[in-house]
Amino acid sequence: MRKISLSNLDKLFAKVSEQAKLYVPVDGKNGIASFKLWEDGVVMSNALNTTRSAKDFFFPQTENLMEFKSQGKNIEIIDTRTEKEDFVIFGVRACDVKSFEILDRVFLSEPVDTYYASRREKGVIVSLACGRPAETCFCKTFGIDPASPEGDITAWKTETDLYLKANTEKGEKLLASLNELTEEGCEQAVEEQKKNISAIMDKLPLKDLKTDKFGVGKTQEYFNSPAWDELSSHCLGCGTCTFVCPTCQCYDVKDFNTGSGVKRFRCWDSCMYSDFTLMAHGNSRNSQKERFRQRFMHKLVYYPDNNDGMFSCVGCGRCLAKCPISMNIVKVMKTLGGKEND
């Protein structure tokens, strides 16, 4: 365990920046925190979480995959990959760290998505324990401990100091490079914080939310539930929940005609949109109810079905805070799961 005084945080960031691009959460106008490139003068946010999740680093909202140029009968394929630099993300919360594991199972299983894989390889994740979880937090429901987030390095912030502990080889390498700035820290302050966070977790309004009713093999039980009608009846069909979600991973690949060639890009898609999975024969989900159901069944049933029971929600609470009509996975779980789930 290493330790550095918070007053020297800038020095730490500067040192990291010498080795790789460093991103930290920064407060913007109107209470919106987001990850920004650290440079001298940039102050780290005290916000619990960023509005957009940390998945953006590995799976950006838009990304150019390649370009084509044709000359006569020849087509030239141009490599436009950009994901070649090392980078460090500082201050990722436990929920978002867990989301990488969920995304990994999608993008790193065969055939491996090399764009995602390359970013995962280049990125070093420094997680940060949550001192003050919000009322919308329910990571514990999914077995996540906000006091001991995973990642290459785990950080704990106390009133005066930052404690750092490496969990992986990548993390150890980065932490070792900071040795002249840090000193040996004792576990006591961290243990104290872990205890405090644990006590807070037991007070959160959503502390009793359970996943028991969901998971593997539940498709038949819920697919035709009459509850979907009311749950989805006022869904606007916007993409807010999917775009702030750290685990939503659907995307579209499109070609853009530049006039002199073709740019092939991919961008996030949303199962809430009417042209999601639109195919030549038409659309397999024609009503908002079907689209809405898809999103929650995917998180709570289909993904677990295909991934050894693992749910694809991490309880970060972003959709609770951001849905324009305040409809969200917690309300869905409580409605479908019935009283025992409340």
Next chain:
Amino acid sequence: MQKITRDALIEKASALLSEGKVNRVLGWKKGEFSYDLTPTVFTDIEQMKKEFVFDDFSGANFSKYLTKETKKGDGKVLVFLKPCDSYSFNQLLTEHRFDREKVYAVGIPCDGMIDISALKAVVGDGIVAVNTDTDTVKVETLYDGVKEVNKQEVLLERCKNCKSKKIVAYDELIGENGEVIDNNRFDEVAKLEKMTADERFAFWQNELSRCIRCNACRDVCPACTCEKCVFGNPNSGVENKAASNSFEEKLFHIIRAFHVAGRCTDCGECSRVCPQNIPLHLLNRKFIKDINEFYGEYQAGEEVGSRAPLVNYTKEDLEPSEAVNRGDE
């Protein structure tokens, strides 16, 4: 606080349901916390007694929901209209977007709605309960005990600059109707107008670069009722799930503002729902301000069937060249 209580609305709804005047009620349903109300259709009085809420968080404007709700089955739907909702209601009727015969509208006064992100910005995370029984909002928090906040400080932007307490559409009223009120809603626009073109570009660059293109502004907007939006239509040629550069979003938002110009009632739902807190209403207000200055005061939705200046012609209309020259300033 709201002077009109939840109980008064439930009583009205119960009476109308029992008499058979309506068979369903659009209302705000209790959430997980004190502030996350979800629009719902109620058909059962007992359910309403348990779950119907009307308080400082009942900001959602139900007018747009009527375009879909009135197409569902027979009978009338009861809708409660706050003053600003009633302008949207009229505008939708002007555009023939729903069948007036299928709706029973009860006008309700509004004492201003709270912006939950503004409240969170003041009290921080960890809101356990919010009491809005008085104009001092009492927030019970996990970390700092009970915090008291002046409601006026955490109002939605549209309520801080409330344009009207007058309910312009209703079958009956609960409480007293109010008046159109003097307001400062164009002050921010005037500030933007005073900027240089570069400063203004930088302002919007900063704001719109945060856009995640979730389309919530479009999907909540009572003026956006196209059956199929060009931006969501793969056959339109401009369907666009992705921005090609960091500022392309300006095109979407500016085109949308043009499309709703003269029809936007300034209900403020776009800014209320934006997950990135982009002040989208300022784009629409710029158009409203220009229309007022060029063609005389006009409030969309003030009455059903009014001809908006942009689709009307009078000899006094501004010459196009004047507008163009003004744009060069």
